[in-house]
Amino acid sequence: MTQKIFVAGEWRVGRGDAMVSRFPADGSLNAELNAAGLEDVEEAVEAADAAWRAPAWRDRLPHERAEVLYRVSDLIRSRLEELAALQTRDNGKPLAEARALVASAAGTARYFAAACETLEGELPTQRNADFMTLSQYEPLGVIAAITPWNSPIASEMQKVAPALAGGNAVVLKPAEATPLMALKLGELFEEAGLPKGLLSVLPGRGSVIGEALVRHPKVRKISFTGGTNTGRHLAHVAADKLIGTSLELGGKSPTIICEDADLEQAVKGVAYGIFSSAGQACIAGSRLFIHRSRYDEVMDRLEAIARGLRVGHPETPGVHLGPLINQGHRDSVAAYVDQAREQGGRIRCGGEIPTQGELAAGSFYPPTLIDGLAHDSAVCQEEIFGPVLVALPFDDEDELIGLANDNVYGLAAGIWTSDYRRALRLAGKLEAGTVWINTYKKFSISTPFGGYKESGLGREKGRQGIQAYMQQKSLYLGLDAAPMNWCD
Numbered sequence: 385m386t387q388k389i390f391v392a393g394e395w396r397v398g399r400g401d402a403m404v405s406r407f408p409a410d411g412s413l414n415a416e417l418n419a420a421g422l423e424d425v426e427e428a429v430e431a432a433d434a435a436w437r438a439p440a441w442r443d444r445l446p447h448e449r450a451e452v453l454y455r456v457s458d459l460i461r462s463r464l465e466e467l468a469a470l471q472t473r474d475n476g477k478p479l480a481e482a483r484a485l486v487a488s489a490a491g492t493a494r495y496f497a498a499a500c501e502t503l504e505g506e507l508p509t510q511r512n513a514d515f516m517t518l519s520q521y522e523p524l525g526v527i528a529a530i531t532p533w534n535s536p537i538a539s540e541m542q543k544v545a546p547a548l549a550g551g552n553a554v555v556l557k558p559a560e561a562t563p564l565m566a567l568k569l570g571e572l573f574e575e576a577g578l579p580k581g582l583l584s585v586l587p588g589r590g591s592v593i594g595e596a597l598v599r600h601p602k603v604r605k606i607s608f609t610g611g612t613n614t615g616r617h618l619a620h621v622a623a624d625k626l627i628g629t630s631l632e633l634g635g636k637s638p639t640i641i642c643e644d645a646d647l648e649q650a651v652k653g654v655a656y657g658i659f660s661s662a663g664q665a666c667i668a669g670s671r672l673f674i675h676r677s678r679y680d681e682v683m684d685r686l687e688a689i690a691r692g693l694r695v696g697h698p699e700t701p702g703v704h705l706g707p708l709i710n711q712g713h714r715d716s717v718a719a720y721v722d723q724a725r726e727q728g729g730r731i732r733c734g735g736e737i738p739t740q741g742e743l744a745a746g747s748f749y750p751p752t753l754i755d756g757l758a759h760d761s762a763v764c765q766e767e768i769f770g771p772v773l774v775a776l777p778f779d780d781e782d783e784l785i786g787l788a789n790d791n792v793y794g795l796a797a798g799i800w801t802s803d804y805r806r807a808l809r810l811a812g813k814l815e816a817g818t819v820w821i822n823t824y825k826k827f828s829i830s831t832p833f834g835g836y837k838e839s840g841l842g843r844e845k846g847r848q849g850i851q852a853y854m855q856q857k858s859l860y861l862g863l864d865a866a867p868m869n870w871c872d
């Protein structure tokens with residue numbers, strides 16, 4: 385049966401090209417569907433524009449808007465297992481990770497419901513002699529939300545929930561590889577009673593459907609998560625239209641192990657930071673700097689951990705790394721490792737595409753640890769987006785900061801040390817939007833997230849996450865009963 389898409393509150397066969405969703409573990413078919421066509425984009429944006437202006441949404445009090453998000457959160461939690469199973473089929477993440485992502489989507493909906501109920505305007509000036517001012521937040525209108533394939537439902541909810549809470553309508557364009565979770569989200573919002581037209585879900589090619597969506601004159605903000613090159617292109621489109629963007633882009637995040645770190649904790653944290661999700665995480669800690677005095681010990685321990693990780697079918701309990709999203713991406717990861725090998729890098733473990741047993745059928749790649757490369761090599765500088773960790777020694781803090789910041793990205797960083805003064809000193813010097821100290825890849829929805837440098841623009845999450853989808857209007861209230869006397 386052809387999977388339908390969600391356009392302007394209706395489920396229908398898309399009017400674009402045929403596309404398929406496949407299970408990355410073995411290439412088997414999840415669903416066949418037709419992508420959205422250009423007519424679907426037009427219809428979705430027109431419906432969204434009418435829906436956010438309609439009294440049914442615009443005049444709904446914040447706590448009433450929040451009701452829809454609370455209901456979605458409850459629905460997600462009550463169907464967690466079913467949704468996690470779908471997430472695993474859609475992008476190959478091990479079930480345990482998929483469960484965590486689904487649960488985080490429920491938490492995000494709940495958080496923005498609560499933030500919506502308690503959103504306040506501002507009173508910028510106290511009463512002046514003859515006027516006072518108020519500043520209120522109003523919706524932007526139609527939001528184009530564009531998401532990547534690596535954390536479906538979580539990254540989608542991070543855009544849809546605050547945008548709806550802010551009184552907007554959303555047209556969501558999920559990644560080509562993972563249409564199913566986004567469509568499921570459409571179903572959940574419909575079941576939760578979201579008025580028709582406020583959310584459409586349009587799977588399809590970025591260069592066709594995504595492009596038509598962001599260029600539509602009625603789209604008033606582009607909220608994008610994905611690669612830096614795509615983000616840069618969308619920033620140009622937004623500049624031409626003079627609309628806002630929020631860009632959550634790529635990374636090549638440094639993690640640092642100082643000589644006084646608790647090594648047991650540090651190596652496990654570093655391994656989790658790069659090898660969970662098979663390294664397909666924007667915040668993956670993919671460059672490791674180790675103080676020279678602990679270098680050999682850390683590398684031995686890391687190698688032992690990496691060799692002990694289980695790569696396997698994502699539905700099998702206890703598997704640490706599932707497949708990469710598809711074979712094309714797996715080949716691109718493998719090509720980076722081959723390049724490291726050619727340049728004299730030492731492949732301490734991993735580094736070969738599995739060709740035996742169940743792993744041969746899917747797009748698997750083993751945890752790979754490399755050292756012996758120059759920091760300006762492509763493997764040290766470029767985002768690989770796979771389970772590949774490259775390590776370098778450092779001698780002192782100045783050298784360390786120079787190396788850690790010598791990269792176009794600035795998404796995240798990690799510091800492992802038992803000296804909090806040192807941790808805070810280093811954190812202050814690192815060019816990164818998020819710095820984890822003695823932990824890694826932990827998230828709180830109430831804490832703003834976003835990148836420095838080419839890792840992005842703007843912040844998601846946090847109470848300001850709703851205001852990112854709103855604009856401020858200032859009101860001046862005259863208090864003086866007498867006419868203005870300037871022309872007397």
Ligand code: NAD
Pocket residue numbers: 530531532533534535539557558559560588589590591592593594595598609610611612614615617631632633634635665666667767769795835839840
């Ligand atoms: P991508 O940039 O190729 O695609 C992302 C989305 O953009 C997809 O939905 C795609 O169809 C769409 N798109 C592509 N061209 C478009 C165009 N011209 N107009 C409109 N939409 C277009 O990224 P990807 O390969 O799907 O995802 C991996 C990247 O995402 C990595 O670089 C990763 O670091 C980044 N990412 C960043 C964050 C973050 O929060 N900073 C989170 C997850 C992933």
